[in-house]
Amino acid sequence: MNMSAAETITEDEDERGFKSGVPDKVLHIDDVHKSFAGLHALSDVDLDVRKGETHAIIGPNGAGKSTLLNVCVGRLKPDRGAVIFDGDTLTGKAPHEINQLGVARVFQTPEVFLDLTVLENVMVPALSKRDGHFKLNPFAAFTSEKKIREEAIEIIHNVGLHAQLNDIATSMSRGDKRRLELAMCLIQHPKLLLLDEPTAGMARADTNATIDLLKKIKEGGMTKVIIEHDMHVVFSLADRISVLAGGRIIAQGTPEQIKNDPRVKEAYLGEEQV
Amino acid sequence: MFSSLSRNDWLLLIVFSAIVLVLPWALQPIGAAYPDLLQKFAIFGIFAIGFNILFGLTGYLSFGHAAFIGVGSYVAVWSFKLLTMNVIPAVILSVGMAAVFAFLIGYVSLRRSGIYFSILTLAFAQMSYNLAYSVLTPITNGETGLQVRAIRQTAETSLRDGDVRVIDQLFGIPEVGVPITNLFGMKMSGYPGFYFCAVLLIICFFIAMCITKSNFGMMLKAIKSNQNRLNYTGIHTRPYLISAFVISGMYAGLAGSLLAITDPIAGAERMQWTASGEVVLMTILGGAGTLVGPVLGAGLIKYAEQKVSSWNEGILHNALSALPDGVEDFLVGLFSFFVGEGWHLTLGFLFMVIVIFLPGGLMEGARRIRASFGRDNSSKASGSKTVSQPAE
Numbered sequence: 001m002n003m004s005a006a007e008t009i010t011e012d013e014d015e016r017g018f019k020s021g022v023p024d025k026v027l028h029i030d031d032v033h034k035s036f037a038g039l040h041a042l043s044d045v046d047l048d049v050r051k052g053e054t055h056a057i058i059g060p061n062g063a064g065k066s067t068l069l070n071v072c073v074g075r076l077k078p079d080r081g082a083v084i085f086d087g088d089t090l091t092g093k094a095p096h097e098i099n100q101l102g103v104a105r106v107f108q109t110p111e112v113f114l115d116l117t118v119l120e121n122v123m124v125p126a127l128s129k130r131d132g133h134f135k136l137n138p139f140a141a142f143t144s145e146k147k148i149r150e151e152a153i154e155i156i157h158n159v160g161l162h163a164q165l166n167d168i169a170t171s172m173s174r175g176d177k178r179r180l181e182l183a184m185c186l187i188q189h190p191k192l193l194l195l196d197e198p199t200a201g202m203a204r205a206d207t208n209a210t211i212d213l214l215k216k217i218k219e220g221g222m223t224k225v226i227i228e229h230d231m232h233v234v235f236s237l238a239d240r241i242s243v244l245a246g247g248r249i250i251a252q253g254t255p256e257q258i259k260n261d262p263r264v265k266e267a268y269l270g271e272e273q274v
Numbered sequence: 275m276f277s278s279l280s281r282n283d284w285l286l287l288i289v290f291s292a293i294v295l296v297l298p299w300a301l302q303p304i305g306a307a308y309p310d311l312l313q314k315f316a317i318f319g320i321f322a323i324g325f326n327i328l329f330g331l332t333g334y335l336s337f338g339h340a341a342f343i344g345v346g347s348y349v350a351v352w353s354f355k356l357l358t359m360n361v362i363p364a365v366i367l368s369v370g371m372a373a374v375f376a377f378l379i380g381y382v383s384l385r386r387s388g389i390y391f392s393i394l395t396l397a398f399a400q401m402s403y404n405l406a407y408s409v410l411t412p413i414t415n416g417e418t419g420l421q422v423r424a425i426r427q428t429a430e431t432s433l434r435d436g437d438v439r440v441i442d443q444l445f446g447i448p449e450v451g452v453p454i455t456n457l458f459g460m461k462m463s464g465y466p467g468f469y470f471c472a473v474l475l476i477i478c479f480f481i482a483m484c485i486t487k488s489n490f491g492m493m494l495k496a497i498k499s500n501q502n503r504l505n506y507t508g509i510h511t512r513p514y515l516i517s518a519f520v521i522s523g524m525y526a527g528l529a530g531s532l533l534a535i536t537d538p539i540a541g542a543e544r545m546q547w548t549a550s551g552e553v554v555l556m557t558i559l560g561g562a563g564t565l566v567g568p569v570l571g572a573g574l575i576k577y578a579e580q581k582v583s584s585w586n587e588g589i590l591h592n593a594l595s596a597l598p599d600g601v602e603d604f605l606v607g608l609f610s611f612f613v614g615e616g617w618h619l620t621l622g623f624l625f626m627v628i629v630i631f632l633p634g635g636l637m638e639g640a641r642r643i644r645a646s647f648g649r650d651n652s653s654k655a656s657g658s659k660t661v662s663q664p665a666e
Contacts, residue, residue, distance in 0.1 A: 094510070095505045096506070096507075096509055096511075100508045107506075111502060111503040111506070112503065113499035113504075114499055114500065115495065115498065116492075116496065116499055123492075124492060124493070124504070124507065124509075125508070145489070188507075
């Protein structure tokens, strides 16, 4: 395990390195390794995310950021190592099982239900959160789920899509689809929200609006992991930053520490940006 | 229980029921008001509604649903042969057995999606057809088909050549001549047979409507829209897909039993891939994903099958007799390719036109017409706002 990069673990560690009983770390990535046809996408990655923090993962293109996120949500299985969330090992679990444990994800390319309305898009994940598992009842009315509908409308209002409540999602702009996807995650009240470049392709005004929105969520105490290229977004939101380069974590710390880390300057940020 | 249905849904159900029940009068002007064709409208309407629950809602295109029609037919005929000529046990057993078959086929096929799923279902249906045609001849009577016979006089007679009908014999129900299916004494041939099918069609329509408007239906639509997102939303899609597959298989099983009820014979040709393809055409022609569309598509195809296939050059000459001789001969020569045995060309041509110009089927055509009327009205009433209506 690469302990130099990780925060100090002091007490009650179990054999997986997860600090049990202390609600400090929500996500623990333990010695994860993933390769594709001999290419090491992730090597010996150790990462801890604390409860309630916004943790940014940055790195140059091809550093392994999205691969790491895919390992966390069950899209990819690591060759070695484990991902532990809130005491549960996520490795080997299917994406829907991981979501049921409280992990929600916003994709790099917005993944919404294009044929459904904005309201329906937000209500479907709410049903999943409430039901948990398969339920066949053709007489349970989707449209009369009043409690869910009211909450969905409130969240849609919060993300600024209330004017498009009954619009079909396919007609929305990319930025709006991102906000919709965020709303779909928020209605599940996840313990951990993973965001893969949430502002990619957005105009500056939309980016700032998204930053404000994510700051609001931060006030709610939700833990977030953000992969982002835009340093303005990263330094506006992140409590701590991990830097990935060549599939390895080369630095970890507060935004100030990362700004002044010579390895980061060399690998990713460049003198002028820092 | 039925809170998922809006007032518009109830209105649609009432209008649909009324139209189905008055079909024997309403179709007289187009020469389609005879029991055999009316029964086919209702039976294939049920088949298409069920198919639409799978294809229209989830987007999973099965090319093997004819297998369940075949299962339904065989089970119904065996019910007539072994138990009773009453149709109720036949319907229940057929639907149940189709559900079992659908579960087995769906469980394997739904491990894949897209074209692979379609090919798997097609393979299963063709396997079923070949089993029925040759391997399982003791059960299906192979090429000849399984038929209802008179009650056998000796135990040595094969069950294929003589029936037992234990329930009928138990109750001492007399049989004279060729046994006819019945509903507690009411013969299920002719118009009573149609009305039996029509009532089941209305019930099936209502159930499909409830499914479409429910949480379960919304999950099926979400699967069609973005299954990947659904997985990351905490929903295991496979149980939903298997349920949809089984439900649509049960609809097909019911349709198969009704085919046997109205004509107590079951042949392997009902399981042919062409029969599976036909229900795909019905659904797309009418409008996949809509409630009424598949029924319309089924009606149109069955009408074309019965009517266009019976037309010949003489009928065409009569119809075009007002035209100059040269033009008449040319058009009769041209159209004669599309009638009689060539009616499939008409169907193919119609299908191409619909898919190219109305990808949403006949229901999209209806929507466009309604939308154009809406525009006209709104342009007349200045300041009024056009409100778009959902399909159904």
